[in-house]
Amino acid sequence: MSPTTLRIATRQSALALWQAEHVASLLRAAHPDLRVELVPMTTRGDEILDKPLAAIGGKGLFLKELEVAMLDGRADLAVHSLKDMPAELEAGFALPAILPRADPADAFVSNTSADLAALPQGARVGTSSLRRQAQLRAARPDLQLLDLRGNVGTRLAKLDNGDYDAIVLACAGLERLGLHQRIRSRLVAPAWLPAPGQAAIVVEARVQRAAVHERLAVLDDAETRLAVSAERAMNHALGGSCTVPVGAWCTVAEHGLHLRGMVGEAATGRLLLAEATGTHDQPEALGLQVAEMLFAQGARALLEG
Numbered sequence: 001m002s003p004t005t006l007r008i009a010t011r012q013s014a015l016a017l018w019q020a021e022h023v024a025s026l027l028r029a030a031h032p033d034l035r036v037e038l039v040p041m042t043t044r045g046d047e048i049l050d051k052p053l054a055a056i057g058g059k060g061l062f063l064k065e066l067e068v069a070m071l072d073g074r075a076d077l078a079v080h081s082l083k084d085m086p087a088e089l090e091a092g093f094a095l096p097a098i099l100p101r102a103d104p105a106d107a108f109v110s111n112t113s114a115d116l117a118a119l120p121q122g123a124r125v126g127t128s129s130l131r132r133q134a135q136l137r138a139a140r141p142d143l144q145l146l147d148l149r150g151n152v153g154t155r156l157a158k159l160d161n162g163d164y165d166a167i168v169l170a171c172a173g174l175e176r177l178g179l180h181q182r183i184r185s186r187l188v189a190p191a192w193l194p195a196p197g198q199a200a201i202v203v204e205a206r207v208q209r210a211a212v213h214e215r216l217a218v219l220d221d222a223e224t225r226l227a228v229s230a231e232r233a234m235n236h237a238l239g240g241s242c243t244v245p246v247g248a249w250c251t252v253a254e255h256g257l258h259l260r261g262m263v264g265e266a267a268t269g270r271l272l273l274a275e276a277t278g279t280h281d282q283p284e285a286l287g288l289q290v291a292e293m294l295f296a297q298g299a300r301a302l303l304e305g
């Protein structure tokens with residue numbers, strides 16, 4: 001029997017709520033008979049704001065409570081930013097819908113400088129992402145890199161407060177929150193790589209709930225699924241977690257896929273880069289191939305810190 005109500009588990013940050021509401025309205029439009037409700041909740045990851053994510057257990061912290069709600073029957077699905085998902089899904093869960101990707105670029109945000117090159121010598125840049133730190137260090141070894149965690153709004157407030165000369169955020173998140181005007185310049189591939197899965201919103205549900213999957217199928221974007229499958233396969237092969245600086249960017253053309261991958265070292269700004277092309281039917285094989293190329297360049301030493 002097809003469900004008549006779908007309850008969406010979501011975190012309560014402004015970005016998470018926007019994304020859950022976005023999925024809800026797409027579902028209501030696709031299925032006029034369906035009731036769709038949000039079930040907002042707080043996760044461990046939202047509560048611990050004073051420590052780097054890597055030190056407190058990583059990305060799974062933002063998912064656990066939402067997955068428990070699905071297991072308990074308090075929610076039917078959960079909406080996430082794909083880049084916040086661990087490389088490996090929890091057993092019994094699937095991603096029945098991957099939405100069309102937004103702008104995957106990172107954003108340079110500053111009240112004083114127009115872009116990275118314009119920052120004064122020794123300027124203070126805030127980001128807790130090791131991937132962003134490594135690429136900042138590579139481009140501008142002189143910069144002072146400072147930790148910065150919290151929701152998008154919190155990070156912007158700390159910038160405006162004068163704690164930093166610039167910060168780096170995802171363009172997609174700023175656009176969703178109506179903060180497009182905060183983007184001073186875009187940090188774009190191939191010179192700057194986003195996180196695997198950046199700018200893709202995904203819907204998670206229990207594997208066994210086939211009727212829920214049927215309702216969600218209409219939201220799935222085949223091209224985005226191909227691109228992020230390659231990026232996530234690469235990240236997974238590299239042992240990907242948020243404790244390692246990994247960037248990935250896959251483009252999809254009629255004749256095939258093109259994947260670029262990066263493993264970096266935040267402390268030195270050393271970057272290993274690799275790229276390869278593959279076919280539409282084997283995005284994971286392409287991800288593995290680029291991971292192998294990075295290992296051949298010595299990625300293991302960087303990944304093991």
Ligand SMILES: NCc1[nH]cc(CCC(=O)O)c1CC(=O)O
Nearest residue numbers: 081083169170172173198199200
């Ligand atoms: N780590 C938080 C997070 N998770 C997803 C996004 C942006 C939206 C997306 O990538 O879909 C952000 C904010 C940021 O990195 O600036």
